[in-house]
Amino acid sequence: MIMNQKPQGLCTGVLGVPVLLQTFGSSVAQYNNATPASFNFTTTYKQVNKPVTNDGMFSIVNQVHDDFGTWFTPYDHTTGNGTGDMLLVNANFLPGEVFRTTVDNLSIGLIYEFSAFLGNLNKIQYNNILPNITFTIMTPANVTVASVSTGSIPETAVFAWVKYGMSFKATTASVTLLMTTVAVGGDGDDFVADDITLAPCSAQICGSTY
Ligand SMILES: *[C@@H]1O[C@H](CO)[C@@H](O)[C@H](O)[C@H]1NC(C)=O
Ligand SMILES: *[C@@H]1O[C@H](CO)[C@@H](O)[C@H](O)[C@H]1NC(C)=O
Ligand SMILES: *[C@@H]1O[C@H](CO)[C@@H](O)[C@H](O)[C@H]1NC(C)=O
Numbered sequence: 420m421i422m423n424q425k426p427q428g429l430c431t432g433v434l435g436v437p438v439l440l441q442t443f444g445s446s447v448a449q450y451n452n453a454t455p456a457s458f459n460f461t462t463t464y465k466q467v468n469k470p471v472t473n474d475g476m477f478s479i480v481n482q483v484h485d486d487f488g489t490w491f492t493p494y495d496h497t498t499g500n501g502t503g504d505m506l507l508v509n510a511n512f513l514p515g516e517v518f519r520t521t522v523d524n525l526s527i528g529l530i531y532e533f534s535a536f537l538g539n540l541n542k543i544q545y546n547n548i549l550p551n552i553t554f555t556i557m558t559p560a561n562v563t564v565a566s567v568s569t570g571s572i573p574e575t576a577v578f579a580w581v582k583y584g585m586s587f588k589a590t591t592a593s594v595t596l597l598m599t600t601v602a603v604g605g606d607g608d609d610f611v612a613d614d615i616t617l618a619p620c621s622a623q624i625c626g627s628t629y
């Protein structure tokens with residue numbers, strides 16, 4: 420029987436070989452014009468392959484361009500030196516889907532971790548809107564298995580990649596992974612994402628409420 424699971428944190432055990440590892444590839448040019456379909460994901464955001472990545476838009480880049488004079492200009496997380504790419508999102512005024520994909524061949528009953536490295540692009544300023552990303556796992560029938568939000572991702576003095584996500588117990592062999600944002604666009608709510616991963620987790624969590 421399929422049931423919603425209580426939100427769980429990241430895997431506390433050892434991670435196995437990822438079933439999905441989305442690194443967003445690499446490009447010689449700063450802006451990669453490869454489409455989401457070529458990376459096997461969909462998004463409700465509109466792709467832009469040059470500055471400026473405005474509200475409701477995303478770019479796939481090897482380094483962030485400081486479009487507004489308020490952004491850090493980090494390299495991708497996978498390589499840390501811009502020889503790989505990442506997703507740059509300028510969140511919309513409306514709730515949106517940042518990333519959606521389907522992964523097959525999970526082992527039912529096993530615990531998996533769905534995670535991504537995220538970074539708030541804005542340098543510390545007064546009263547900016549903070550990113551808040553929701554990770555959701557759904558069955559092929561669109562029943563939500565588990566869902567967790569990052570909460571407000573703070574602005575920091577120095578750019579920081581932080582791993583966010585959740586673990587859950589697979590109840591179907593095929594699952595849809597969703598990353599959504601409800602925080603409104605405008606001043607702030609600009610972030611980068613990289614290394615979106617689904618991997619088996621060895622943890623036998625004591626007192627687990629899966
Ligand atoms: C960039 O980082 C990757 C992964 O860490 C490494 O293999 C590569 O040699 C680096 N390249 C440069 C030009 O620093
Ligand atoms: C690509 O995505 C589709 C649907 O989202 C999924 O069924 C398929 O397994 C994915 N293929 C790979 C190679 O990940
Ligand atoms: C899933 O398993 C089936 C049957 O073993 C295999 O044909 C298929 O290639 C697998 N898909 C993925 C994405 O590994």
Ligand SMILES: *[C@@H]1O[C@H](CO)[C@@H](O)[C@H](O)[C@H]1NC(C)=O
Pocket residue numbers: 559560561
């Ligand atoms: C699940 O939701 C997606 C996206 O809204 C839709 O394309 C798909 O048809 C739905 N699947 C079912 C079984 O309702």
Ligand SMILES: *[C@@H]1O[C@H](CO)[C@@H](O)[C@H](O)[C@H]1NC(C)=O
Pocket residue numbers: 551552553568569570571601
């Ligand atoms: C983050 O988003 C979730 C899902 O919409 C919401 O429940 C939660 O209150 C939000 N957290 C903050 C700090 O805005």
